[in-house]
Amino acid sequence: MQDLEQFRLEVRQWLQDNCPESQRQPATPEEQYWGGRGGHFPSDDARLWFEHMRDRGWTAPEWPEAYGGGGLDPRQARVLKEEMKRIQARTPLYSLGVWMLGPALLEFGNEAQKQRHIRAIVNGEIRWCQGYSEPGSGSDLASLQTRAEDRGDHYLVNGSKIWTTSADKSDWIFCLVRTDPAAKKQEGISFLLIDMASPGVSVTPIELISGESEFCQTFFDNVKVPKENLVGELNQGWSIAKALLVHERKLMSELGSDSPRQQVAPTAAAREYLAFDNGRIADAQLRSDLVDYDMQMHAIGLTHFRCFEEKAAGVQSPAPLVMKYLGTEAEKVKSELLLAIMGSRGLGWEGDEFTAAELDTLRLWAMSKAMTIAGGTSEVQLNVIAKNVLRLPQS
Numbered sequence: 171m172q173d174l175e176q177f178r179l180e181v182r183q184w185l186q187d188n189c190p191e192s193q194r195q196p197a198t199p200e201e202q203y204w205g206g207r208g209g210h211f212p213s214d215d216a217r218l219w220f221e222h223m224r225d226r227g228w229t230a231p232e233w234p235e236a237y238g239g240g241g242l243d244p245r246q247a248r249v250l251k252e253e254m255k256r257i258q259a260r261t262p263l264y265s266l267g268v269w270m271l272g273p274a275l276l277e278f279g280n281e282a283q284k285q286r287h288i289r290a291i292v293n294g295e296i297r298w299c300q301g302y303s304e305p306g307s308g309s310d311l312a313s314l315q316t317r318a319e320d321r322g323d324h325y326l327v328n329g330s331k332i333w334t335t336s337a338d339k340s341d342w343i344f345c346l347v348r349t350d351p352a353a354k355k356q357e358g359i360s361f362l363l364i365d366m367a368s369p370g371v372s373v374t375p376i377e378l379i380s381g382e383s384e385f386c387q388t389f390f391d392n393v394k395v396p397k398e399n400l401v402g403e404l405n406q407g408w409s410i411a412k413a414l415l416v417h418e419r420k421l422m423s424e425l426g427s428d429s430p431r432q433q434v435a436p437t438a439a440a441r442e443y444l445a446f447d448n449g450r451i452a453d454a455q456l457r458s459d460l461v462d463y464d465m466q467m468h469a470i471g472l473t474h475f476r477c478f479e480e481k482a483a484g485v486q487s488p489a490p491l492v493m494k495y496l497g498t499e500a501e502k503v504k505s506e507l508l509l510a511i512m513g514s515r516g517l518g519w520e521g522d523e524f525t526a527a528e529l530d531t532l533r534l535w536a537m538s539k540a541m542t543i544a545g546g547t548s549e550v551q552l553n554v555i556a557k558n559v560l561r562l563p564q565s
């Protein structure tokens with residue numbers, strides 16, 4: 171414990187010395203650095219901050235130093251996270267490679283794959299996207315139809331993926347493909363890494379109601395993929411897919427901690443926008459809703475801590491299985507609360523008469539709904555909880 175406190179002091183001092191002042195506030199989407207071949211830094215300070223963190227391996231603090239990671243143990247990594255949060259230091263590198271693929275590769279990849287891809291992820295050289303969902307295969311992911319045929323020295327991939335976030339900006343895609351159409355659906359799937367620059371890969375952005383196009387449909391038309399890009403055993407990709415989803419859901423259960431919205435806590439918004447009566451929020455319903463929300467968030471925070479301690483102690487616990495559902499549903503409640511508190515000030519879409527935080531409110535309200543779908547819908551999470559946590563009988 172004393173070592174950990176010493177480590178905390180060192181981290182605090184290091185952050186003080188190395189985190190530029192401008193990087194000590196939440197990043198807007200335009201201010202996030204995603205790396206990749208086409209990645210550009212939003213500012214010189216963002217570059218400096220990224221380089222300092224990368225050089226310590228702290229873009230992936232818990233990964234082995236041998237692959238460029240920070241080599242921290244879970245408690246040290248937690249201290250780093252807490253100290254960054256204390257000064258509101260930005261995430262230096264946003265990356266599906268760091269959050270999802272890397273942990274899966276470290277567990278299931280062979281040495282050559284780790285050497286090739288892990289350091290490139292830590293260094294932000296390659297931007298990855300996720301090729302799981304297909305038209306017709308979302309919640310029922312194992313029914314996916316994109317197929318990869320064995321052609322001797324390579325696989326030939328045909329099919330399409332949908333809702334591929336930022337496929338048009340990504341360099342590589344990690345993909346689930348069907349390699350044995352005759353097998354039971356979960357048993358005929360493999361996990362393949364595909365260079366987006368391969369001939370036959372094309373991407374069509376999907377325009378959203380917001381006017382933005384973060385989603386794409388990704389097409390594979392006779393794409394040759396070297397066999398060395400198969401992760402794990404042939405037809406064993408479903409286990410890797412599920413392990414990766416655990417990392418994705420963990421990430422999503424913690425969403426919001428780095429977003430501008432995080433700054434507008436409902437209680438703070440209440441002080442700014444609501445009428446008070448004798449020191450209490452005058453609207454009894456809103457007062458009660460706020461207390462419910464605060465209690466829920468406190469409980470979620472404690473459960474996160476419990477999950478962390480259980481994992482560090484090597485205790486198997488079902489608690490992480492409920493966190494994606496709880497975290498993303500709580501974000502939805504928070505957004506609804508903010509709109510109720512801010513009234514028409516929370517309904518602005520554009521215009522100088524609104525503050526930046528006000529303009530953000532409606533976009534993030536819409537996004538909060540998407541978060542209960544991405545990475546497995548809330549209904550599907552409830553099914554998982556019913557089956558694996560509560561052990562309810564299956565229909």
Ligand SMILES: Cc1cc2nc3c(=O)[nH]c(=O)nc-3n(C[C@H](O)[C@H](O)[C@H](O)COP(=O)(O)OP(=O)(O)OC[C@H]3O[C@@H](n4cnc5c(N)ncnc54)[C@H](O)[C@@H]3O)c2cc1C
Nearest residue numbers: 300301302303308309333334335540543544545546547549
């Ligand atoms: C913001 C965002 C980003 C995403 N990014 C990616 C990405 O990068 N890569 C990728 O591969 N995918 C991505 N997705 C897709 C996402 O994984 C799917 O949308 C999700 O798995 C749901 O699948 P679906 O859209 O096909 O809905 P469906 O599976 O068709 O579900 C439709 C409705 O039916 C309900 N339902 C389905 N099955 C059951 C059941 N058994 N019991 C009860 N209810 C059920 C669902 O809860 C939902 O309400 C993203 C989605 C979002 C919203």
